[in-house]
Amino acid sequence: MGREEDIRQAILDYGSKGAKSKFYFKDMLAGVKKVIPDAGASEVKNVASKMVAEGVMEYFSTGSSTMYGVKGRGISVEKSGDSGG
Amino acid sequence: MGIPGQEKLWDKEEKGHRTYNDVRIFTDDQLNNYTEEELKNFKNKHDIPMLEELEKGPWPSFVSDLKREALHRRKLGKDNLMIEQDVAEDLLGLMELSYKEGETHWKHGGIVGVLGYGGGVIGRYCDQQQKFPAIAHFHTVRVAQPGGKFYTTDYLRTFCDIAEYRGSGITNLHGSTGDMVILGTFTDQLEPIFFDLTHDLGVDLGGSGSNLRTPSDCIGPARCEFACYDTLDMCYNLTMTYQDELHRPAFPYKFKFKFDGCPNGCVASIARSDMAFIGTWKDDIRINQDAVQEYVANKIPRDGGGMSGKDWGKFDIQAEVIDLCPTKCMNWDGKKLTINNAECNRCMHCINTMPEALRIGKDTGVSILLGAKAPILEGAQMSVLTIPFAYAKNPYDNIKNGVISKIFDWWIEEGKNRERLGELIQRMGLKTLIEVLGIPAMPQMVKEPRSNPYVFFKEEEVPGGWTRDINDYRSRHPR
Ligand code: SF4
Ligand code: SF4
Numbered sequence: 001m002g003r004e005e006d007i008r009q010a011i012l013d014y015g016s017k018g019a020k021s022k023f024y025f026k027d028m029l030a031g032v033k034k035v036i037p038d039a040g041a042s043e044v045k046n047v048a049s050k051m052v053a054e055g056v057m058e059y060f061s062t063g064s065s066t067m068y069g070v071k072g073r074g075i076s077v078e079k080s081g082d083s084g085g
Numbered sequence: 086m087g088i089p090g091q092e093k094l095w096d097k098e099e100k101g102h103r104t105y106n107d108v109r110i111f112t113d114d115q116l117n118n119y120t121e122e123e124l125k126n127f128k129n130k131h132d133i134p135m136l137e138e139l140e141k142g143p144w145p146s147f148v149s150d151l152k153r154e155a156l157h158r159r160k161l162g163k164d165n166l167m168i169e170q171d172v173a174e175d176l177l178g179l180m181e182l183s184y185k186e187g188e189t190h191w192k193h194g195g196i197v198g199v200l201g202y203g204g205g206v207i208g209r210y211c212d213q214q215q216k217f218p219a220i221a222h223f224h225t226v227r228v229a230q231p232g233g234k235f236y237t238t239d240y241l242r243t244f245c246d247i248a249e250y251r252g253s254g255i256t257n258l259h260g261s262t263g264d265m266v267i268l269g270t271f272t273d274q275l276e277p278i279f280f281d282l283t284h285d286l287g288v289d290l291g292g293s294g295s296n297l298r299t300p301s302d303c304i305g306p307a308r309c310e311f312a313c314y315d316t317l318d319m320c321y322n323l324t325m326t327y328q329d330e331l332h333r334p335a336f337p338y339k340f341k342f343k344f345d346g347c348p349n350g351c352v353a354s355i356a357r358s359d360m361a362f363i364g365t366w367k368d369d370i371r372i373n374q375d376a377v378q379e380y381v382a383n384k385i386p387r388d389g390g391g392m393s394g395k396d397w398g399k400f401d402i403q404a405e406v407i408d409l410c411p412t413k414c415m416n417w418d419g420k421k422l423t424i425n426n427a428e429c430n431r432c433m434h435c436i437n438t439m440p441e442a443l444r445i446g447k448d449t450g451v452s453i454l455l456g457a458k459a460p461i462l463e464g465a466q467m468s469v470l471t472i473p474f475a476y477a478k479n480p481y482d483n484i485k486n487g488v489i490s491k492i493f494d495w496w497i498e499e500g501k502n503r504e505r506l507g508e509l510i511q512r513m514g515l516k517t518l519i520e521v522l523g524i525p526a527m528p529q530m531v532k533e534p535r536s537n538p539y540v541f542f543k544e545e546e547v548p549g550g551w552t553r554d555i556n557d558y559r560s561r562h563p564r
Contacts, residue, residue, distance in 0.1 A: 024502040025295065025335045041497050045335040053201045059334065060196050063207035064461070065503055066294030066334040
């Protein structure tokens with residue numbers, strides 16, 4: 001598999017197998033780095049952004065901060081609660 | 086992206102400049118569709134006795150404004166609106182309930198947004214959806230404000246039409262980040278709103294969440310002679326450079342740039358942004374001695390006329406300028422005004438008071454301050470002066486490469502989740518910050534001697550390190 005494919009898979013594994021269905025970018029990056037130690041922040045971000053555009057991943061935002069998640073996993077639109085600004 | 090055939094709707098080459106009349110949604114009659122008499126007799130669909138108390142005070146009340154909007158929408162009719170017509174009425178009803186119970190009925194957050202964007206839309210839902218169906222969804226859409234907040238009326242009217250047609254009609258100009266905010270819309274209207282904003286107004290969504298927030302700036306050289314650099318250009322340039330950071334979140338938390346053209350700080354960047362750019366100068370304040378004489382002779386009104394309208398007595402240059410200079414670097418001998426510029430801290434007081442006599446220097450640029458924030462995790466914090474002076478000229482590569490990218494890399498690497506830059510600086514110390522930036526410790530970083538001992542020497546920076554020849558030492562310092 002190519003580099004991008006590897007990162008893609010690592011993101012997906014992290015997002016679908018971890019305890020949390022919504023996670024911060026930093027935690028996802030750490031998850032990817034466990035499999036691909038030299039993965040850089042911007043590299044992972046670019047792949048994750050693509051996956052969002054394709055509808056594989058999604059953003060979850062409270063307004064003050066933003067998390068990532070695998071689309072369809074865990075709480076979604078109608079059930080949520082957090083505060084921020 | 087866009088609807089096939091309409092991709093170039095905003096393209097000036099194809100369509101020419103478009104005015105409100107080309108894109109307007111409502112007619113004049115629809116916009117002015119109720120009388121003051123009708124407003125007096127208006128009754129909200131939910132009783133709101135507590136809220137109505139708020140209308141009795143001396144100030145304009147948002148309750149009165151919302152009633153106007155409620156009546157306006159009732160008369161527009163649901164066929165002319167894309168979301169429910171009684172949004173304002175349900176909002177008033179829900180607020181009354183919250184006032185009564187002392188509890189909020191808003192749920193916060195969720196997966197809403199426009200495709201590919203990780204910010205700009207903030208999901209809000211009401212937990213009393215049966216009772217208040219028109220505000221079951223009440224999402225916020227942040228719209229990037231133009232530089233210096235300069236609008237044409239065509240622009241504002243188009244914005245208001247979109248907000249009315251596809252949202253609640255309730256807006257907030259401006260949110261605390263600076264954006265224009267459309268308050269209250271449903272999920273199915275988000276993509277259409279985005280399409281209308283980008284195609285009819287040529288404007289983008291602003292930032293929210295763990296993104297770069299919409300950068301904001303003062304009016305700068307467009308209208309203000311104090312501007313030490315082109316705030317409008319720099320704000321726009323950085324906004325375009327950091328589009329990815331604005332729309333696709335990978336920061337630990339929010340990040341704000343703000344641009345003040347001079348130390349008067351009209352956008353308060355020093356207190357409100359993670360990276361504040363404040364205009365400054367290196368050379369001397371320019372003095373026009375003839376104009377100074379005219380101020381002293383009361384021929385030019387002080388403060389640019391800002392103190393007219395009341396008799397403040399004769400202008401007293403000694404009491405009103407010289408004695409108020411914070412660094413005491415000015416002198417007036419009755420004939421000539423002199424300034425010891427090396428001691429001036431560019432507080433702007435003398436220039437504000439006598440703008441025709443005193444002008445900012447000619448060798449201008451910015452001071453860069455880092456780490457201000459409002460209280461969320463830790464308390465509120467002012468920014469730290471980090472780069473006393475940098476030139477600020479398009480394309481700003483010295484600042485982008487020398488400061489911004491280093492800060493972004495460091496913060497993404499070291500920052501904890503939901504930790505602002507200011508908190509990271511506090512946790513790691515100013516010494517680490519200046520190492521990251523590769524700059525020397527400078528006296529300007531220290532507020533006053535012995536009060537903020539941030540900077541410690543490292544062993545390799547000290548000649549001979551931590552070890553010394555004790556015999557050599559004792560030869561000079563006997564026990
Ligand atoms: S910050 Fe300074 S330059 Fe900008 S508008 Fe205010 S006074 Fe003018
Ligand atoms: S700008 Fe402020 S510090 Fe500088 S000379 Fe004027 S009053 Fe003094």
